[in-house]
Amino acid sequence: MREITFAEALGEAILEEMQKDPTIFTYGEDIAKQGGIFGAYKSLLGKFPDRIFDTPISEEAIYGSALGAALVGMRPIVEFHFADFLFTGIQSITLQIEKIRYMTGGQGKLHLLLRGPDGISNSAAAQHSESIETIFMHTPGIKVIVPSTPYDIKGLIKTALREDDPVICFEHKMLYKIKGPVPEEDYTIPFGIADIKREGNEVTVVTISRMVHESLKAAEELKKEGISVEVIDLRTLVPWDKKTVIESVKKTNHLVVAHETWKRAGWGAEIASVVQEEAFDYLDAPIIRIGAKNVPMPFAPNLQNFVTPDYKDVIEAVKQILR
């Protein structure tokens, strides 16, 4: 199968759906002329000039306008530039997009997609490095997708663009350039179906996004020591695939949850809680959570590395849980 990058797969998904559906259009900061800060829209440069455009730096209006455009029948895709900047327009999402359908008793279709980069990059420091997917998993009213591979992002974005509910997609900055197999023919990936990225039988690692790759690297290392790790990529957090996780725990009897966002009250705590509520008898050891240390992201490379989890933390957690 041909291999393309994560960014190219995203671009293909958007372009193919735009060709089919004239109501799709996409806007945000630095996308039309520049192709996005991290190149997410590079493959869309020069395409559909009327339907891909740049906006002023007005996040509350950008996010809120997606809601209005959806309500009059359009299907907007909004780029949020940096996940951190979701906070500058947060009321339009958490108080409007997430609530309007519910509080009006189910009126209207909110087919809109918010998408953009999140996570660490090279020393972007505290205001340009955040992973905040937990917040949107916590506040009801939006579906949360967090793809880790070119194949997954294309399939999940296509599903988002055919759904009638609001979706937010977090794309890790360090993933845009990774390559992977993506079929040429049309396909979609349903929400709420996890992907077992590596099968194993001693420890289950549940993860998403960049940490999928760190976990796979850890699993490869651990294999050399004779330890078999199963890596489950949830792919979507709302809804999340409880069934696949619990089935895996029943097989391995050990669970590690790994994410880049802060450990304290990160979404891993939710997964851990549900698993102990519903599969306690299958656990041979306490569940271990891996997440960033509970400080804002520091600037200096060694400080950033200290705060952010990677494959070494996964190796350590797996060894600890088997001890």
Next chain:
Amino acid sequence: MDYTKDFLLNLYSTMVIIRNFELKAEQLFLEGELPGFIHLYIGEEAIATGVMANLRKDDFITSTHRGHGHMIAKGADINKMMAELYGRETGYCKGKGGSMHIADFSIGVLGANGVVGGGLPIAVGAGLGIKMKKSDQIVVAFFGDGASNTGAFHESLNFAAIYKLPVIFVLENNMFASTASTKETTAIENISDRAVGYGIPGITIDGNDVIAVYETTQEMVKRARNSGGPSLIEAKTYRIKGHFVGDPELYRGKKEVEGFWLNEPIKKLEKRLESEKILSSTEKNKIWENAQKKIEEAVKFAKESPIPHGKDALTDLFINDSGYDY
């Protein structure tokens, strides 16, 4: 301009229905019949009425926490409105929204909004969508002087201006942002002056004069429908009642309020219609009686409507909720 008797009496009737709806809502709330909060539109009826007389059914509006008047003037079903205030299954939002979140997308009301300024970005988006669809619909964003000091106001006006969106921003300046007087919270006398900063027309009018509201809006609607872009209308009025029913109103004196009752919009139109011999006392009584009858019927409808089941709280979040953990 000359108007037909029917047209003028229609304006009058709409204002009278809004007034009676609000008086009844106030009474019911004070009697402990209604849960939540109620924000009354009493004294501001001319704005919704005058603006909406220019709109088509397929035009859109965004409303505010003080939104009953906008709903009624846009043609909402009063029974469903009252049922929503009662939190009943037959209400506009099946009891999930209440007074502050009342909406009817089928008549273009994209929602009242509990967030001051919250409707402005939504209105801009509706305008953007209309422009993308190349339709000749328009959007009116209602908001108050309080909202004019939010970031959403500035972002939305600039956004609408750069893309020339068919959005009319109708600022209902009722002299109060909750308990704070506009004089204390806003540095300029006429907020419409801010339109200059976005390169769009801005005009301040007497919001208690329904004809002035109608005529100004007519001009701006024409402009918006013909791809002329957005505009800002500041309609000055006065919030005769408190911010919410039950407001102790420690921030103003009774005398001040009494003075404004003399200039309220329904009496103002009445005087004109009576002097032009358009409204006889018989007709006037009939209009008020009809309005009261309608409202009483709405109350009866609401009270006889079923209360939602607890489990109904787990519906209407998503269209496709497969796999969702309620």
